Amino acid sequence: MAHIGQPSSPPSPSSVAVYRAGRGPRGRRRGRCSWRRWILAVLVALVVLAVAGGVALYGWAAERVRHVGALADYPGRPPAGKGTNWLLVGSDSRAALSPEQRKDLHVGNDAVRNTDTIMVLHSGRHGPYLVSLPRDSYVRVPGRGRAKINSAYAQGGPRLLTRTVEQATGLRIDRYAEVSFLGVVRLVDALGRVRLCLERPLRDAHSGADFAAGCHRMDGRQALAFVRARYADPQGDLGRVKRQRQLIGAVAEEMLAPGVLLDPSRLLPVTGAGLSALAVDNASGTPELLAMAWSMKKVAQGGGAAVTVPVAAPGVAMGAAGDVLLWNTNGANRLFGALRADVAIPTSGTD
Template sequence: MAGTRRRAGAARRRRWPRRVLAVLLLVVVLLVGYGTGLYFWADSRLRTTEAFGDAAGRPPAGKGTDWLLVGSDSRADLTPEQRKQLHVGNDEGLNTDTIMILHHGDSGPYLVSVPRDSYVPIPGHGRGKINAAYSLGGAELLTQTVEQATGLRLDHYAEINFLGLVDVVDAVGGVTLCVPDGGLHDEKSGADFDAGCRHMDGVQALQYARARYSDPQGDLGRVKRQRQLLDAVAGKALGPAVLIPPWKLVPFVRTTLDALTVDPGTGVGALATMGTKMDALAGTATVPVASEPYVPGVGDVVVWNRAQARQLFGALRADKAIPTFDTN
């Protein structure tokens, strides 16, 4: 009897490693199947727009990869109640509220803000504010304008609107943002935050990122908060609380895809890479500014410091460390 029990115990001990291996194999199969299925499902949901035409004179390709990240101020999909809640007004024009270049390669990643009032040549339309290029010719004219102004050949385009940003922030459960000394109180954007770090939902994050009238630096201060928000969203989205549970990951992916519009050459794999780069920034900058004059018929504009701007874009094109400027 004792011998029978010893043989049974030995058999169970021999089967135990096989059972563990079988369970682990099953988990791997499920994860791979889950990930593959999610990938193809996500790829099929991507919304695209033509962003890179065949216009002659595009800059030669540089080293590394360059994204144009755009936040549009479209209110077309907002109800009157949402416009009031988000403090975005009823302007029916369509411009770009945010323009950023994300570069990654052997150097970086770097995130560079392009002031929306930058006074640059817009192909076929003379000189104007860079954000007007979108309203004049959509994504294609905007990318053409940015490429000619910077000398960078862009590889990818991604666009999000007001409501999309709110939804993405809410999908990750909100983000923690640190308000600088003096707080941020801006009636037009709805921002009403005292100094210190605080958790913000999507509406509050949008208010924080859009405020500029009460900021001593105006739009130049706002672009810094926009970079701060993107960094916070990327960090939260790539955390285990969102990435691991399917009931968190799938809604986040769905919300993000519904919020984004990309060029046809950008797939889910490229977007995933972009997200990881946003969470590992080696540096940020704003295109250096020389002056902010008033131009009749155009309004207050931002004129770049041409020498410093050339240094900045030259470093990105060569995939080198970007220079540091006091104003950034």
């Protein structure tokens, strides 16, 4: 032991070597800092790669968005309200289907353009709200008198259908999206099936639906049969619009699930199938589609509401138009008035 006042023994060469090699307390601190810097560098690199991949995917998707002239100004067009209104349309055109596909999907050879699905998606301070307009709704088609609402698409395509919906509801339609028969099949198959549930068995020879009560993981062909069935449904067209909303919500929820978004091997084919299935108005692109998809997912998860326009009488015989569906005028006016003002919608009389 060194006496007080006497110099201590000099450090041994081995201990000096240990400290110089960075193995003492100060060296350990330097080592920890080096590891932190390395981890930070790796994280930054991963973020950069993720952003670069996202930008590349965004650009790739933007080039593949298909557009259609669906919106136009005209005298007496409803003024813009609060929030954003999408018109969502399911086209049942068979032009792109081969004879084998028509047989497999239980659809005929009718080449007339038609639509089985017509919905308004409203997003704003309240909602989002998804409102189904049954295809047999009896409304005034501009320039053609009163007829079923889906006949507007058959006679004048997206632009006449949009104008018909605007005139019937008093809503300004801001965005338009259309999906085809074959597009539904391909998108669901790219997702690897979607989960759809039934309270009672559904069997319909016209659509090919044959499902027991309960939940099912359905492929594209089965999902299409699920939403097209109406002849065996005691609610007819009203039952079908509920299943249409269920399918749209299930697809949106599946597309935006982490298992798709975080897996490039799934994200690319799903995105490609979704874009090939869709056509949107000329002013809409990838940002608008993403916003619409998030709104649909929110509806599917119980946020907002999914309803049908209030109905006064279904199955009313109307001459050459056949059996039509009449809206409850007061209930419909309250519903669409709430959407125009972007306030909470009334739920009485809607389903």
